[in-house]
Amino acid sequence: MSAVLDKRPISVLLARRGLPFVSLAVIGLVAWRAALSVPPAGLDMAAWHALVVFALCLVLWVSRLLPLAVTAILGLALLPMLSVLPASQTFAMFGSPAIFFILGAFMLAAGVMESGLSEHLALSLMERVGASPSRLLLVMLLLPAMLAAVMPEHAVAAVLLPLAWEVVRTLDLRPGDRFAQALFLALAWGAIIGGVATLLGGARGPLAMALMQELTGRAFSFAQWSLAALPMVLTLLSVGALVLLRAAPTGGLDMQAVVDRMERRRLELGRLGWRGRVMAVLLVGTVAAWMSAGHAVGLASIALISVSLMFALRLVDWRAIQSRVNWDVILLYGGAIAVGKAVAVTGAGAWLARVLLPDGTNGLGLVLLLALVTLLLTEGVSNAAAVAIMMPVAIPAAQAAGVDAMAASLTVGIVAGFAFMLPMGTPPNAMIFGTGYVRAGAMLRFGALMSLAALGCFAIAARFWWPMLDLGVK
Numbered sequence: 050m051s052a053v054l055d056k057r058p059i060s061v062l063l064a065r066r067g068l069p070f071v072s073l074a075v076i077g078l079v080a081w082r083a084a085l086s087v088p089p090a091g092l093d094m095a096a097w098h099a100l101v102v103f104a105l106c107l108v109l110w111v112s113r114l115l116p117l118a119v120t121a122i123l124g125l126a127l128l129p130m131l132s133v134l135p136a137s138q139t140f141a142m143f144g145s146p147a148i149f150f151i152l153g154a155f156m157l158a159a160g161v162m163e164s165g166l167s168e169h170l171a172l173s174l175m176e177r178v179g180a181s182p183s184r185l186l187l188v189m190l191l192l193p194a195m196l197a198a199v200m201p202e203h204a205v206a207a208v209l210l211p212l213a214w215e216v217v218r219t220l221d222l223r224p225g226d227r228f229a230q231a232l233f234l235a236l237a238w239g240a241i242i243g244g245v246a247t248l249l250g251g252a253r254g255p256l257a258m259a260l261m262q263e264l265t266g267r268a269f270s271f272a273q274w275s276l277a278a279l280p281m282v283l284t285l286l287s288v289g290a291l292v293l294l295r296a297a298p299t300g301g302l303d304m305q306a307v308v309d310r311m312e313r314r315r316l317e318l319g320r321l322g323w324r325g326r327v328m329a330v331l332l333v334g335t336v337a338a339w340m341s342a343g344h345a346v347g348l349a350s351i352a353l354i355s356v357s358l359m360f361a362l363r364l365v366d367w368r369a370i371q372s373r374v375n376w377d378v379i380l381l382y383g384g385a386i387a388v389g390k391a392v393a394v395t396g397a398g399a400w401l402a403r404v405l406l407p408d409g410t411n412g413l414g415l416v417l418l419l420a421l422v423t424l425l426l427t428e429g430v431s432n433a434a435a436v437a438i439m440m441p442v443a444i445p446a447a448q449a450a451g452v453d454a455m456a457a458s459l460t461v462g463i464v465a466g467f468a469f470m471l472p473m474g475t476p477p478n479a480m481i482f483g484t485g486y487v488r489a490g491a492m493l494r495f496g497a498l499m500s501l502a503a504l505g506c507f508a509i510a511a512r513f514w515w516p517m518l519d520l521g522v523k
Contacts, residue, residue: 076109110437246275271339399445
């Protein structure tokens with residue numbers, strides 16, 4: 050088969066290939082000139098340089114001209130070079146407990162997949178669908194939500210996407226079919242919503258916790274996060290179910306073929322082995338320890354002890370786990386925490402909050418404004434990048450307005466998880482969009498409904514539920 054030649058003019062091809070280099074050069078030049086200029090009124094040179102580094106990282110995170118982790122490393126390197134923070138203090142950010150907590154969580158999630166526990170659990174629930182298309186949609190929404198409460202949402206989508214493909218192929222559905230589209234949307238929405246239920250669903254929660262601890266000396270607990278998010282998670286799952294059931298035609302589908310296919314797959318896998326059963330016990334015990342003793346003992350310590358037990362019991366192999374851990378998130382954490390702390394301790398964050406926020410914004414109004422900006426931002430950048438961008442401004446703004454910093458941190462951390470509208474917002478969205486069965490217009494239209502519902506759920510929870518948790522939003 051002959052290769053297809055690109056017949057565009059060479060000048061066009063060179064321009065397209067050279068555009069990233071030109072863009073990086075322009076951004077670097079602007080940042081360099083800004084660093085050499087006189088600081089605005091109210092900022093000293095260290096604060097101004099912290100703001101320049103923050104702005105540079107923001108532009109690169111949004112434009113994605115560099116990988117997220119590389120941008121974070123660049124910010125990490127620039128802080129001591131520009132005399133914003135000492136090198137020893139800057140690079141010590143990689144010793145943050147939150148980094149080791151998320152590292153342990155990633156390893157445990159990898160153990161769940163390697164042991165076969167996740168696929169066995171998924172198949173056992175899928176078998177209970179029966180001959181009901183509506184029930185299949187609900188299971189495809191609730192199953193990823195359950196798994197994302199104990200695994201990163203991108204890992205959940207990776208585990209369940211092959212099962213969704215099996216269903217679509219068994220039903221002989223073609224691209225453009227509304228039921229197939231709803232099935233893939235259910236998978237992504239379930240992973241996104243369930244990922245907010247605990248600190249294990251993604252990087253944003255632990256990053257918000259780490260930044261709050263660095264900026265204020267306080268941190269929320271595993272249980273506080275889950276309690277704050279619970280009403281939103283339950284409500285959004287209900288809203289998602291209603292939207293999907295109304296959007297998908299369920300007539301004329303041979304559901305018995307799906308049940309038979311899932312049964313054959315389960316027979317191929319065989320019974321869950323001893324490693325999977327022991328892994329289930331270890332995971333349940335770890336989550337229980339996080340909920341009951343995480344604040345006193347430390348989430349990171351519990352995570353690392355559980356990981357050590359996982360290897361001591363020979364449940365997994367190191368090489369297999371190493372390939373499944375999202376190492377770039379660990380690098381992103383170190384840089385993001387360092388840049389966020391630099392913006393806060395130099396006073397640049399408080400100055401930026403005064404400049405950007407309307408006068409008189411306080412209490413519930415401030416929290417809702419932070420939620421709205423975070424919701425819009427997280428559609429264009431990764432969840433973790435949205436948290437890294439918002440937290441250095443949200444914490445000083447909350448402190449100036451008399452709002453509990455914990456409320457501001459939970460606002461940014463939780464709302465950053467609600468990316469429903471665009472493929473680049475979160476890995477599950479990108480995965481289902483890549484199947485070719487989910488149209489961009491449908492993702493945007495139905496995702497906008499979910500985003501509005503998320504903002505409304507957040508407003509109600511912040512107004513009525515959070516004060517009961519003593520989060521200080523009025």
